Amino acid sequence: MHLRRHIPLLIALIANNILWLILTELNHYLSIWSLYILTPALFVLYPALNLSYRKGLLVSLLTGLLQDSALPLSSNGFFTLALPTLHLITFRLRDKLHREGGLDTVLLLQVINLITLMVLTARLSPSQLGGLTAHLLALLLQILLSQLVVLVTGNYFLGLQRRLGKVFFKEVREEEAPAT
Incomplete structure (x- = not known):
């Protein structure tokens, strides 16, 4: 059946949508206090470490489109471009990382998220009234x-997606096992 091949892709999409829903509620x-939490690196970690390049890229693109459609500010497709770029960076580094998580994965997640937030801040700061200096404290608090x-939540979210994959793959393998 064709659907069984796409179970990891569906798990990543559903998990990203649930995470986006939780973050949207938290941001609400x-x-x-005029604060907004952005965690783009969380959305690309599982697809980049565990899926093939094309499936991970598809998950990143669809998640980026979802984020851009719900973002309360005019990002002009920032996440639609940023998430596939982050996916490419993480995918290229995945041979050097522990796929089960670990300190190197957490550090990469932190650095990627920080760089993305800095780029977004630099891109949007000219459009804010007073520029970057007028909102520096709020921006630093948001980044923190x-x-x-x-x-x-990084390792927890990655582990949760992996456990879901193992549960569904186990059920698929049991269904395909010949009856004796």
Whole structure:
């Protein structure tokens, strides 16, 4: 059956959508203080480490489109371009990383997320009233909160996706096993 080949892709898409829903809800509560948490590196870690290049790229593109459609500010397709780029970087480095997670994976996740947030801040700061210096404290707090969320949830989210993959692959293998 053709659907069984795409189970890892579906797991990654569903997990990314659930994570996006949780982050959107968290950002809703943080909007009282004009804070917004962005964690683009979390969305590309599992597809880049565990899927083939094309499937991971498809997951990254669809997740980027979802994020750009729901972003409260005009990013002009930033995440549609950024997530596949992050996927490419992580995919190229995956031979040097532990696929089960670890310190090197967490550090890569932190660096990728920080660079993406800095690029987004530099890109959007001219459009803000007063420029970057007027909003520097709020931007630094947002970056700190985003990095903290990545640090706390990065390995957990990656492990959760892997466990889901093992559960579904086990069921698929049991169904395909010949009856004796």
